[in-house]
Amino acid sequence: MIMSGAEPFYFPGGRTGCLLIHGFTGTPKEMRSLGEHLAREGHTVLGVRLFAHATRVEDMLRARWKDWLASSEDGLHLLANTCDRIVVIGLSMGGVLALLLAAQHPVAGVVALSTPYHSPDPRLRLRPLAGLLTLVWRFAPKGPADWRDPTVAADHLEYPLAPVRGGVELHDILAELRLRLPAVTCPALVLHSRGDLNVKGESAEAIAAHLGSSDKKLVWVENSGHVVTRDAERERVFDEVSSFVRRLTPSSA
Amino acid sequence: MSSILTGGEPFLFPGGRTGCLLLHGFTASPQEVRELGRQLASRGYTALGPRLYGHATQPRDILRARWMDWLGSAADGYHWLRGACDRVVVLGVSLGGVLAFHLAAEFEAAGVVGMGTPFAIPRDPRLRLLRLASPVVRFVPKGPPDWRDPSAAKTRVDYRVYPVAGLAEVEKAILAMRQRLAEVHCPVLLMHSLEDTFVPPENMQAICQALPAGDRQMISIRHSNHVLPLDASRDQVFEAAAGFVARVAP
Numbered sequence A: 001m002i003m004s005g006a007e008p009f010y011f012p013g014g015r016t017g018c019l020l021i022h023g024f025t026g027t028p029k030e031m032r033s034l035g036e037h038l039a040r041e042g043h044t045v046l047g048v049r050l051f052a053h054a055t056r057v058e059d060m061l062r063a064r065w066k067d068w069l070a071s072s073e074d075g076l077h078l079l080a081n082t083c084d085r086i087v088v089i090g091l092s093m094g095g096v097l098a099l100l101l102a103a104q105h106p107v108a109g110v111v112a113l114s115t116p117y118h119s120p121d122p123r124l125r126l127r128p129l130a131g132l133l134t135l136v137w138r139f140a141p142k143g144p145a146d147w148r149d150p151t152v153a154a155d156h157l158e159y160p161l162a163p164v165r166g167g168v169e170l171h172d173i174l175a176e177l178r179l180r181l182p183a184v185t186c187p188a189l190v191l192h193s194r195g196d197l198n199v200k201g202e203s204a205e206a207i208a209a210h211l212g213s214s215d216k217k218l219v220w221v222e223n224s225g226h227v228v229t230r231d232a233e234r235e236r237v238f239d240e241v242s243s244f245v246r247r248l249t250p251s252s253a
Numbered sequence B: 001m002s003s004i005l006t007g008g009e010p011f012l013f014p015g016g017r018t019g020c021l022l023l024h025g026f027t028a029s030p031q032e033v034r035e036l037g038r039q040l041a042s043r044g045y046t047a048l049g050p051r052l053y054g055h056a057t058q059p060r061d062i063l064r065a066r067w068m069d070w071l072g073s074a075a076d077g078y079h080w081l082r083g084a085c086d087r088v089v090v091l092g093v094s095l096g097g098v099l100a101f102h103l104a105a106e107f108e109a110a111g112v113v114g115m116g117t118p119f120a121i122p123r124d125p126r127l128r129l130l131r132l133a134s135p136v137v138r139f140v141p142k143g144p145p146d147w148r149d150p151s152a153a154k155t156r157v158d159y160r161v162y163p164v165a166g167l168a169e170v171e172k173a174i175l176a177m178r179q180r181l182a183e184v185h186c187p188v189l190l191m192h193s194l195e196d197t198f199v200p201p202e203n204m205q206a207i208c209q210a211l212p213a214g215d216r217q218m219i220s221i222r223h224s225n226h227v228l229p230l231d232a233s234r235d236q237v238f239e240a241a242a243g244f245v246a247r248v249a250p
Helices: A029-040 A057-062 A065-080 A093-104 A122-133 A150-154 A164-183 A201-210 A234-248 B031-042 B059-064 B067-082 B095-106 B125-132 B150-154 B164-183 B202-210 B234-248
Strands: A009-011 A016-021 A044-047 A085-091 A109-113 A139-141 A161-163 A188-193 A216-221 B011-013 B018-023 B046-049 B087-093 B111-115 B139-141 B161-163 B188-193 B216-221
Touching: A009 A029, A009 B067, A016 A029, A016 A065, A016 A093, A016 A234, A029 A044, A029 A085, A029 A234, A044 A065, A057 A161, A057 A164, A065 A085, A065 A093, A065 A164, A065 B011, A085 A093, A085 A234, A093 A109, A093 A164, A109 A234, A122 A164, A139 A164, A161 A164, A164 A201, A188 A201, A188 A234, A201 A216, A216 A234, B011 B031, B018 B031, B018 B067, B018 B095, B031 B046, B031 B087, B031 B234, B046 B067, B059 B161, B059 B164, B067 B087, B067 B095, B067 B164, B087 B095, B087 B234, B095 B111, B095 B164, B111 B234, B125 B164, B161 B164, B164 B202, B188 B202, B188 B234, B202 B216, B216 B234
Parallel strands: A016 A044, A016 A085, A085 A109, A109 A188, A188 A216, B018 B046, B018 B087, B087 B111, B111 B188, B188 B216
Antiparallel strands: A009 A044, A139 A161, B011 B046, B139 B161
């Protein structure tokens, strides 16, 4: 029922919890190596599977963005009993969800990787019609692949098509993000690749600009595609994230 | 602000290398099995109760649910537990029991505890009528709670209506479970109330008969209605569940 290799994961550890959230049409697999890295640093790590992901692409037609927010909140609640502080870390739409959680729940920090800020498609200005359109136009081809490391690209797991209804949900959740971003006040790390062909770098600049946090940092990587957690500079990304998490963890813990 | 009903959140109580996966029933929430989870955690087990898709948010979310989504939520819980535990016992109430048998057929489980688990949907002609009407009549109100312990009914976190389309999915989950019971070879404990007015106690015998021979135990409970881990005889249910886990996952 869940794609083999794409299962959600939990690594018990210390009193700092890292909640990992994957992206739209992605799977927990794209967060797993980062999770293993954070677990080696001594943290407790939990990776959620967003509703309708890592099963069958048809399931995405029934999904609404609030389902994905609820899947993410589940992760917060599961970590709450084992950890004193939680850092929420998301990739792409997972970054949007991480920021929305940070706007509404007391979290110690938030990391947004390759996270969009603007609607995925300008035609979605016709939002009132889009819901009807998705009843007949169900799947669209994805944009060009932008991997720099072909070995990880070869074993990547994700849906091969973009569900159009999901695009509408992305449009709506990004409107919610733009509304809520000023309410995020915890320490924040925004990381983006200049080689990202899927989400432009100006998104990262817009997120950094509109975040309510006073403690915020924007980091660029150069030689990666959209999935920075798996692509060529993953070690650099892991180091940036783990030093951010370490900074939020009291030295006695 | 949260999208999950207060008190209905999923839970994880850390503990030892034996994990207990606790699955709630249709229209209920993890609150239904939370106290059972706490009891098992106090005995040293790791306990995790996932939230089944469409539950503990808004009743209309269940209209978009398919039974495989619920199995997916249950499987998520299994995978999380396996990260911390060497063996997992799956415990479920009602639909949660149905999902527990699905998981035990699919994955390695140290044991299954089914509480008030249905083998058949009640043969009520009104249900068939309701299904025909489901495009129009989307919800039917639940009757007044018929619990032996009314105070437990009051603190329950659930939907006050049945989403009609969800009932058909429950039935599909049950029918699919019947196909898989023959693959459940791990130890099984079934508990059912003799006073269950919702899923009659004969369902317990029917499940037991459909299982292959092995370590099977049936316990009939009195002084409770359908929701065994919350109603009046809950302490007896906690003891029996904990005793079973201690036996099958030492």
